[in-house]
Amino acid sequence: MNDRFTSRIVSWALALLFFFSSANGFSVGKNNPDPTLEPPIWPAWVHKHWVWEHNSTQESAMRYVTDYLDHGIPIGAVNLDNPWDTEVGEFVPDPDLYPDMAECIRDFHAMDVRVFLWVTCMVNEGAPGFQEGKEKGYFLSNGKTVKWWSGQGAFIDYTNPEAVKWWHKKxxxxxxxxxxxxxxxxADPYVMLLMPAMGYGGHHITWNEYKRDFNNDFFYYTREKLGNDRVISCRPVNDFVLRVGLPIVYTDREVNFAGWVGDNFNDWGGLRHALNDMLSSSRFNFVSYGSDIGGFRTDGKQYKDVFIRWAQLGAFCPVMENGGGGEHRPWMFDGETCDIYRKFVMLHHELIPYIYSQAAYSYELVKPTMRPQPGTYQYLLGDDILVAPFFEEGSRRTVTFPKDEWIYLFDESKTYTGGVKKLMFALDEFPVFIRKGAIIPLDVVNDVNGHGSALSSRYTTVLMYPKAGEKKFGLYEEDRKGAMLSYEKSGLSLTVKSTATGRSLLFSVRGEPVPREVADGGGAPLPRADSMAQLVTMASGYFVDGGVTWYAVKDASAGAEIRVAY
Known part of the structure; x- marks a missing residue:
């Protein structure tokens, strides 16, 4: 069910299902209310690049992350996958695998790398606490066990308060x-094998009830213990039956802000399966998820083109994570693969202010961040970035452009209007287009992707592609009220604004003429710098660099306004 022809039909069907289930159809919601700018309920770090290896140890996991960093590839989180404990459900690190788990976590934190641990709702028969749990009635259906992929075990009974206390202590x-x-x-779907699943007091439990209790308990109890910058990573939609995006939903959008769409194969079919599940997840308005770059399941072969195209896709998902069976280290393919992978991880990290803000705004509007569009496997990432990922071999991609003008991200001299175009893309580029009129905030720390340089690292870079009229963008912050970025363009004038923010701002206005006059909100002229190096030493000013004009505001704590006349 995952061949090329079927996949084209499936992708269009998923887009149509989204259209009919969405209040705004394919539109960007022009009548939507302004963003609240209140802090989102999940942390921004989940949008950084994660890695993990299948069957790791304390030594190998540390070496794995260090190797990525040594290759210049940023890492934000690592997942210590199964197995890590003495037995599933015991929560005691296996001393042969992780001789000092606490030290391991401290060492990762010292590298500014967050740590996930793999977990399920199961307590396996081999766990030292299994017999106690069974005797005290802490498992569903009097401790009846089922065979699942990682052993023989019973299900913790979340409807039993004493069982939950016992579980939390573990x-x-x-x-x-x-x-x-x-x-x-x-592992929660296996609850259906109990036939029936009986909880505390004889309560009959469905899979829908159990998966809600299971995921909610890990989410809310972990936050109760450690704070609101903790998350769980769950499947949103994962069609493990036909792999065509059937709406098999594993969790609620209210607790899953770091999702992944399950276990895919490492070939083009696996990539299409991931796309099916990601686009299907949009119907249920999940806002932050991705897929295992390169696939979880392996056929023992390496597919360089699949791996690269999947990594590029991951860069334009809210969650970019790479791990599973087989080889996932980009430098083990070849130098070109590593260079491309590094470039796209850095691009993903640049996009975090945009992704975090658009995911937060989407969550408020009860809509997805990845929004299916007409065309084969196409979606909008937020309001203004069109992504048409590769889903089969080759360098040619047919792109269906919505109305408006679209600017090619990797060469802004190329623009496209509505209609169907067959385009060629080099292996180190990807079909991504920015809507004319967009505001795209970035965290730029180098010149790898052409959006600035190391000088930009002291600022939040704000790409602007002005068109006539007014545009607003809500820039959300993790721990405080966000800011509203905006511009208004009329005739030969452009006014750029920001409400109060703790960020220094570097507005990068693209495709406009050289300014004739530039002033602040009070009418005072702003100085023109001779170089970017000079501009970043100024309290405020501007610098013209070809077709881009940079406007710097070092202190925007009281807001900022720049008036430009052409």
Missing amino acids: LDNVLDMGIDGWKVDG
């Missing part, structure tokens, strides 16, 4: 080490 053993989240794996 969790505390690793929560007290300061983990940052759980990879909550999908």
